[in-house]
Amino acid sequence: MKHFLYLNWQSAKQALLKILRQPFGSLLTLLMLALALALPLSLYLTVSSVQDWVGRLTATPQITLFMELSAEEADIAAVNSTLSHHPKVKSFTFVSKGKALQDLEKRNGLTGLDSGLDGNPLPDAFVVTPAAMEPRSLEMLQKELSGLPMVEMAQFDAHWAKRLYGMVDMGKKLTWFLAAALGLALVLVTHNAIRMQILARQDEIEVSKLIGATDSFIRRPFLYHALWQGVFAALLAWGLSCWLAAVANPAIREFAMLYGEQVELRLLSAPELAVLLAVSAMLAMLGARLAADHHLRKVEPK
Numbered sequence: 518m519k520h521f522l523y524l525n526w527q528s529a530k531q532a533l534l535k536i537l538r539q540p541f542g543s544l545l546t547l548l549m550l551a552l553a554l555a556l557p558l559s560l561y562l563t564v565s566s567v568q569d570w571v572g573r574l575t576a577t578p579q580i581t582l583f584m585e586l587s588a589e590e591a592d593i594a595a596v597n598s599t600l601s602h603h604p605k606v607k608s609f610t611f612v613s614k615g616k617a618l619q620d621l622e623k624r625n626g627l628t629g630l631d632s633g634l635d636g637n638p639l640p641d642a643f644v645v646t647p648a649a650m651e652p653r654s655l656e657m658l659q660k661e662l663s664g665l666p667m668v669e670m671a672q673f674d675a676h677w678a679k680r681l682y683g684m685v686d687m688g689k690k691l692t693w694f695l696a697a698a699l700g701l702a703l704v705l706v707t708h709n710a711i712r713m714q715i716l717a718r719q720d721e722i723e724v725s726k727l728i729g730a731t732d733s734f735i736r737r738p739f740l741y742h743a744l745w746q747g748v749f750a751a752l753l754a755w756g757l758s759c760w761l762a763a764v765a766n767p768a769i770r771e772f773a774m775l776y777g778e779q780v781e782l783r784l785l786s787a788p789e790l791a792v793l794l795a796v797s798a799m800l801a802m803l804g805a806r807l808a809a810d811h812h813l814r815k816v817e818p819k
Contacts, residue, residue, distance in 0.1 A: 532741035536749075543746075546710055550750035553703050554797060555757040557696035558785075562758055564688035566783045580659055580673040582643040592667035593641055599665060600643060605658050607648040614639045640669065700800055707746065707804030711739050715812045722813075736809040740802050747801030751794045759784055 536543045584593065593611070600609045647658055655673065663671035715722065725735055762782040770781055785793065 528737045529741045529744070532738055533745050535742065536745055546706070547746060547750050547753055550703055550706060550746060550797075550801070551753035551757060553699040553706070554750055554754035554793070555761075557692055557699055558754050558758050558793065559761055560688065560692045560695060562762070562782055562785070564685060564692055566781065567688065568685055578647065578655055578673050580645040580647065580655070580662060580671055582645060582662055582665070582668050583670045583672065584641040584643075585667050585669045586640055588641060588667040596643060596665050596668065600645060600662075605648050605654065607646045609643050609645040612642045612644060614641050700796075703747075703750075703797070703800045704804040704807075707743050707801045708808045710746075711743060711805040711808040712812065714739060714742070715809065719812075735813065736806070739805045739809050743801040743805030744798050747798035748794055750801070751797035754797075755785060755790060755793065 582596065584596070597611065600606050645662065647655055659671045659673055662668065722735055762784055766781045770779070
């Protein structure tokens, strides 16, 4: 076990030194890999930042329950009790028909509006704030509340919520598509880089096989070389995303302030950075493994 760990340590150290000894060529490869990672990463941070802002919105869609004009206090108490214990209702406000009429008169600068009418024509109402903002959940809650006793109509406008969540959902799908496409590009770039290294060291590999070296022994340096490339490329992509946030945030904050909002691009958290490093390293090692296995099957000692 100690010998195995020592061999892996030596391979990892030699692969790192080889990258450091060729800074210009290594930097070009790393920049290409970093750009492939930075595009989906930046889109992911943008979408997640927008989603965080959506979650902080105070303009939550509200469902208004209009009671029938013949509703009595017992009916209103029953609806009040149902809303108080409903898990999908965050809060609600009862607006009596008297208060609704007073607000209408105040808003329009009128008085004695009901003097010429046969009683108050406005119904009692409940203004309900849902606990969730997803359009599908809102529609289901509206249908459920419209079936409460003596509720004549449950009304709300969810078109803006549908559009907003549709845009966020489209951004998520685009992020995953870009991540898959550029992840494949990372594998292919690493595959080609390792293939060129194997071709350059073909004679050395043949001699190693001739003296009994196993495929895993020959493959190990290439895997560690790809691992370091993946880690450094992920760190560069993280740096590019930080730079993008630093450049874009002042303009985003200034624009958001015009609408009384506070929005900015967030940075990767420590767990997200760890996932990025692990995924990048694994994809790079996958490309190296495919290239090494393909050429090792063809390389035979002469």
